[in-house]
Amino acid sequence: MTAKQAAKPSTFTSSFDWHAYASQLGALGVLIVICVIFALIEPAFLSSRNLFNVLRQVSIYGLLALGMTFVILTGGIDLSVGSLLALSGLVAAAVYKGGTGLLSAGTAGQAEGFGLPAAIGAAIAVGLIGGLLQGTAVSRLKVPPFIVTLGGLTAFRGAALLFSGGQPISTFTDEYKFWGQGMIGPVPVPVIIFLSFAVLAFIVLRYTRYGRRVYAVGGNPEAARLSGLNVQNITLSVYVITGFFAGLSGFLLSSRLNSAEQVAGVGYELTVIAGVVIGGTSLFGGEGGIFGTVIGILLIGVLSNGLTLMNVSPYYQQILVGLIIVFAVYLDQLIKRRRR
């Protein structure tokens, strides 16, 4: 009886899951501290124009990081996003301009194209197919994700080169450029896209059955399997999700730069993984979430923006980001050890 009474009052009151946020909140604290420091040193940092600038700069990384969060939550990794982004961007540009890049890169007249929806659709389709291939290799052939996507990193970049013949596809109409460069009121369009998908991804992971299963598979695949979950399909699906975001980002980046290039997105995977990890998502899976990822990506964006404002060399910025990754994970481990 006493146990009943002890259990009853607290079950509903503690419905907010602090544990799930514990490591993610750490990153938020660091972000706030850094923002305050920058604001004190360089007042221009706090201007709304600059803040939107930061957001725009991180929106592509951010979109990729949303997908990466799903993969890392299952205990996987996707190194191929940068390459898949480049390939998708080229496909989008080629479809929009008419004629594939392979045949007539950059030379076709604008009037011959297939229209914007087809271009966006093609970019996303490329991303989905790339993700499906990699997800199949991971879930069915049981090749470690690191290896599969390392292969993807090389292969998709090669495909991008082959497709474009080494030539960028540039200069688009305003309709195309709007998605990467336009503004709605004071807010850049890519920022709106990023934040919308962030909210969507947050809801999926937090409130849907699918999201629950992603955490379960990452937390303990064997327990998940013995509870009747289809671990293979869930593992497959997260690579399709990163593929989707790589495809979408490929289009957005080509729109923003007014050019689709085979060298687009080189090294993005590392920044993106760094953001996810700084945001408190465990590389071992099962712990973390979108909230932390958004904070982690913002942290990287703010850091680079603030340091640029202060005229610090970008080389130092890279060193700093590297140190922060290690420090953030160390902090996370420290918190976990305390908790046990």
Add this chain to the structure above:
Amino acid sequence: MDRRSALLWMENVSKSFPGVQALEAVSLYVNAGEVLGLIGQNGAGKSTLMKILSGVYTIDSGEIYYNGESLHIHDPHHAQELGISIIYQELNLMPNLSVMENIFIGREPGPPFVVSRSRLEQQTRAILDRMHMNLHPTALVRSLSVAEQQMVEIAKAISRDVRVLIMDEPTSALSETEVETLFELIGELKRSGVAIIFISHRLEEVLHICDRVTVLRDGKNAGDVMVTDVTREDLIRMMVGRSLDQFFHRDEHLDIEQTTADIVLEVRNISRRGTVINPDAVVLDNVSFTLRRGEILGLAGLVGAGRTELVRAIFGADRRNSGQILIEGKEADIRSPSDAIRLGIGLVPEDRKGQGLILGLAVRINMTLAHLDSLTRVGFVQLGAEQRLVNEYIERFEIRTPGMEQRVINLSGGNQQKVVIAKWLMLGPKILIMDEPTRGIDVGAKSEIYELMHQLATNGISIIMISSEFPELIAMCDRILCLAEGRMTGEVSRHEATLETLMHYCTLRKQVVSNVEGELSL
């Protein structure tokens, strides 16, 4: 016998873990040139004792004398320096290195950073020849049979000037001729003055190869006898003891002889071959049985008998080579746990933390994991309904947790187990398989789980219960099946079940199985 002259002497050694007294004032000694058998049921304290000797655990109290001197074994490295080596059931070799590299790993002869293959080969050959081991020094370990790999382990111990060699179930994966070879090797070691501690469930072998036997029961000494003075039955009696009264008793039992209760599950001729270590090993050999509605069916067996493997095969968690499963008379095609769950089977796994729970996630999420489909509308988990359901089970099972959002890692073993059981009961299963449901759980929580199982059976759920504690099986089950080495060696009804009969069937080996009837006079 003057124990002070013993090579190794442990006196009143105690060791406890949170919630468990693993060893209580256990004493054991072994002389140079002696083979000591160490026997006891699962959980009797054999492995704890072994890990103390190998320096993995430190003792809470008691003394260890070695060569007449009192000492502490700090860590495994220290144990090796002292000349104490252990050969575990799972061998610890590097499969992609050669025999000689494995034997001398970390201690290669010659100057630093240089390995002289010829010297390595020469020294290895010297050891192999001395022990009459028919192995090639340069053969890769992964190409060797289990028996040969075991020889490499022994050679490794010898190369380290072993004085006390502990062998944990060394014959469990060996064929009969291989066992003979091993016994010759043990004889050889004995003659050269090595003290051997031979841990085994195979009592015939213990009686054959050992000079003396130390019996453990529930973490205490239960006997120390010369093999010439005892029979197999004596050893069984010492191992099981008599401690039935402390257990929960079910007042209502399903009377199998008179019952016409429907058969819920029928298993026909399930077989499985191949383990990670040995692809030819027989894991399950033509096991058949039936389970009735509302029955608690026990599965008894010692380590390696195939109990867990049997229930995992039924649940679709492991592949099986052959065999049929019928549920309520209809053949069921179970290929994965989700198939089994759909058919109304739940599994409370043996390894609660590794397989039953997602430790880092909340009680609520763990509890509804298998039940999500019914709680989901258009993809969204209905949080209100979920919370009500979870709360209901927390109250019904009296799960002690600060709240449903608590991570299960922070719960006690008994409460963790209740979360796993609740997960399955939400589904309204017909059959609940419980593999060691009370392992690592304190006494209070144990009786709660017994009570719960009794209620479930009364409500018509059929339970298959695996337990290494025979008294628990006898107290809880309507019928008990005994397994040994992957075979069914006996079926015992509640009325006939005694510790001795169970232990008798569970230690029956293949040759003996055929003439069971003649052996029944215990």
